[in-house]
C-alpha cells in the first residue's frame with residue numbers, strides 16, 4: 001500500500017497500525033488451504049505411484065482437472081454470489097445435445113449448432129436466475145427442479161428425435177474439423193500432448209479472476225453473496241447480478257458441452273447427472289464459502305486440480321477406483337475444516 | 351421554498367400489521383429532524399419509505415416539492431437521499447474501501463476499478479472525520495461498531511447526499527463514540543444537509559435536533575420544534591410519562607439502575 005511508510009505525517013493514535021505482514025496477507029487468501037492440500041496430495045501421489053510422476057500422466061491429470069475446472073469457474077463465482085446450481089451437470093449434456101441434434105437433424109454446419117446451443121444454454125441459465133429472483137425460493141430448490149427437468153428432457157427429446165439414447169454422430173458434418181480444433185484438440189508440448197481444454201481452463205480462470213477483483217461486477221458478486229440486503233440498499237443491482245451469475249455457469253456448461261461433443265462426435269443423453277456435486281466440491285475445496293461472499297476463481301481451479309489428481313492418482317497408484325468418492329468426501333471435509341480455521345485466524349488477528 | 355423532503359399522511363402495513371399510520375414530516379436544508387419512538391414504533395419503517403426501500407400504502411412523498419414513488423434505493427440516492435441503516439448496510443467480509451464505494455465504484459478505462467484512488471479516498475474521507483483506520487483493506491466486519499457507523503456515514507456524505515437518513519446511528523455506541531457521531535451530524539447540518547435522525551435516546555436527540563417527531567405504535571405522538579419542548583418533556587414523552595412515574599415508584603424501593611444508557 002502506498003503511503004504507509006511515511007509514518008511521521010500520520011496523526012497520533014496510530015500505534016495500532018502494526019503493518020500486516022506478507023505472511024498474514026497470504027494467510028488471508030481464500031485459496032491457501034487448497035494450495036497446501038494440492039501440494040501435499042501431489043507429493044503423496046508422486047511418492048506412492050511411479051506412473052504418476054511421468055509427464056504423460058501429468059497431462060492426463062491436467063485434462064481431467066480442466067474439464068471440471070472450467071465448470072468450477074462458473075460455479076465458484078455463483079457460490080461467491082451466494083447461490084448453487086444443481087442443474088450445472090446435466091446442462092452440459094443439454095448443451096451438447098442441442099448442438100448435435102440441431103446440426104444433424106437440420107443438416108447444418110456444426111457451427112450453426114454451436115451457436116444455437118450457446119443461445120439455448122444461456123437462456124437456460126437466464127431462466128434459472130429469473131426463477132430464483134422471481135420466486136425468492138432458495139437456488140437449491142429452483143435448480144433442483146431444473147436439474148430434473150433437464151435430465152428428463154435430455155433423454156426424452158433425444159429418444160424422440162433419434163430413436164436412440166445417444167445423438168447421431170456429427171463427425172462427417174461440415175465444420176466438424178474446425179470446431180474440433182477449437183474445443184477438443186491437443187497441443188504437443190515437448191513430446192507431451194496437452195489438451196486444449198487446459199489452456200481454455202487457464203484463460204477462464206484468468207478472466208474470472210480479473211472480473212472478480214478488478215471490475216465493478218466483481219465487487220457486486222462479493223456483495224450480493226456476502227449481504228444481499230446491504231448490497232441492494234446501496235444501489236447494487238442484486239437481481240441482475242444473480243441472473244448473470246447463473247448465466248455464467250451456463251456459459252461454462254456450453255463450453256464443456258462443446259468440448260464433449262467434438263471429442264466424441266456423439267452425446268449420451270443420460271450423461272452429466274451427479275457432476276454438479278463435483279463442481280461444487282471443487283469450489284468448496286478451493287476455499288469458496290458455501291454461504292457466499294468469500295472465495296476466488298483461482299481457488300476453484302486449485303479445487304479442480306485436487307479433484308483431477310485424486311481422480312487419476314488413484315488409478316496410477318493402482319488402487320481400487322471405487323474408493324475415489326470416499327476420498328473425495330474425506331477431502332471435502334478436511335478442506336472445509338482447514339478453510340474455516342484459516343479464515344477464523346485471519347479474522348481474529350486482522 | 352419547499353422542503354428537501356416532505357411526507358404527508360403516510361401509512362404502511364405489513365400484512366395485517368399496521369406499522370405506520372398518518373405520519374407527516376418535512377426536512378429543510380440545514381435542519382435535523384429527530385424521529386423518536388420505542389421498539390416497534392415504526393421508525394425503521396418510516397426510514398425505509400424515505401429511502402425508497404418500501405412504498406407507502408397511503409399518503410404522499412415529495413422531494414423538493416415534487417411527488418415521487420421510488421422503486422429502489424438507487425432512485426432515492428439519485429435524488430440525493432442517502433440512508434445509513436441500523437444494520438449499516440455493509441458487507442462484513444469485504445474490505446473497508448470496497449464497502450465505501452460499493453454501488454458507486456470508481457472506474458478507469460475498460461471498466462477497470464480504480465483501486466488506488468478508492469483506497470486513497472476512503473482513507474482521506476475517514477481521516478477527515480477523525481477516524482484513522484489501521485488498514486482500509488481489512489474486512490469491515492472487523493471494525494468496531496463506532497468505526498463501522500462512521501464509515502457508513504462518511505460514505506453517504508461523500509456521495510453528495512443532500513438528505514442524510516440515519517437509523518439509530520448511536521444505538522450500539524459507547525458515550526464517546528456516540529459523541530463523535532453526534533458531532534458529525536452537527537457538521538453535516540452546518541454544511542446545509544438535511545438530516546433525519548432516528549433514535550431511542552432523547553439525550554442523543556435533544557442536543558442536535560431542530561425538530562422532534564415522537565412515534566408510538568405507528569402513530570405520531572408529538573411533533574414539536576426545539577423551542578417548543580424541553581429535554582425533560584421529550585424524555586417524558588418518549589417513556590410515556592405516566593409509565594415512567596409508575597416505574598419510578600415501582601423501583602424506588604429496590605434501588606435503580608436507570609442511569610444506564612438507553613441505547
Ligand SMILES: Nc1ncnc2c1ncn2[C@@H]1O[C@H](COP(=O)(O)OP(=O)(O)OP(=O)(O)O)[C@@H](O)[C@H]1O
Pocket residue numbers: 364365367368369387388389390391392393394395396
Ligand atoms: N417486514 C416486516 N413484516 C412484518 N412486520 C414488520 C416488518 N417490519 C416491521 N414490522 C413490524 O412493524 C412494526 C414497526 O417496525 P419498525 O421496524 O419500523 O420499528 P422500529 O421503530 O424501527 O423499532 P426498533 O426501535 O426496534 O428498531 C413492528 O411491530 C414490527 O414488528
Ligand SMILES: [Mg+2]
Pocket residue numbers: 393394395436
Ligand atoms: Mg428500527
